[in-house]
Amino acid sequence: MDRKEATTVQEEIVRNCNGITEKNILLVLSIAESAMSHGYQIHIKSSSIEVNLPCLKEICQRHNLALDNSKNDFAVVYRPCFIHYAGRTETSV
DSSP states (O other): OOHHHHHHHHHHHHHHSTTOOGGGEEEEEEOOTTSSBSEEEEEEEOTTTTTTHHHHHHHHHHTTOEEEEEETTEEEEEOBOEEEETTEEEEOO
């Protein structure tokens, strides 16, 4: 996602998800070819990730973003890369 969209989503997370503040969020530019996304990712480190999963999932769904919350106190919001195969599209993650 581009920086403007990442900033908009970040603001929405801070406004709607209790316990997550700007201090908990880092915008990270992903430039590696093997990355799960291109553009900006939103990295969130907070002890309230698990409590806020419904809120985060709703925001991600609204913006067609993916959420990786494989760790209890850390989550990544990103726009997944897509792979095109002869007539069909699949995410690479």
